[in-house]
Amino acid sequence: GAVVSQHPSRVICKSGTSVKIECRSLDFQATTMFWYRQFPKQSLMLMATSNEGSKATYEQGVEKDKFLINHASLTLSTLTVTSAHPEDSSFYICSAMAGETDTQYFGPGTRLTVL
């Protein structure tokens, strides 16, 4: 149980384009999902907290107009990187909170490379 998937696992795009990453909780409902970013040889940094049916809460320094988050259902949250630039190249990871224990379960991550 408590499986979280992400799609795509890897994406390469041109500078200036937008990229959408999906995060799904496969066997449980998640009212809260989180989006993290991880640069090489660094730890995970929380970008935003996504609550179903409401606006996401962004961490300081994260541009909400650049990283659009939609949590339209209890099993799906999406992160759209708009007008991507090479400095947005990173490993993006989502997590979903399982209600009974509030334990966070993580997706496998999405490797974004912006050329």
Add this chain to the structure above:
Amino acid sequence: DAKTTQPPSMDCAEGRAANLPCNHSTISGNEYVYWYRQIHSQGPQYIIHGLKNNETNEMASLIITEDRKSSTLILPHATLRDTAVYYCIVRVETSGSRLTFGEGTQLTVNP
């Protein structure tokens, strides 16, 4: 959330127990100790968590000192697939509560 301190790296022989320490001297009474691990280029994997009692599951054991200022994650029989970065995180167990990742411990299991 309370800050944690972990050694940056550890080595362990395959088949032996791996004991990963974590200091959390400023932990509050309502904060749990969580352990996750991250194998290279994958998302973190939940291992175990506890409040004050020792905990055991199919993956590991968690030993929390009586004063709760430190804990040890024990992998009883380490395998090569246990090579990963292990994160010790303290967190209030409430809805929407965040995880703050530190640098963790790089555990390398050697054949």
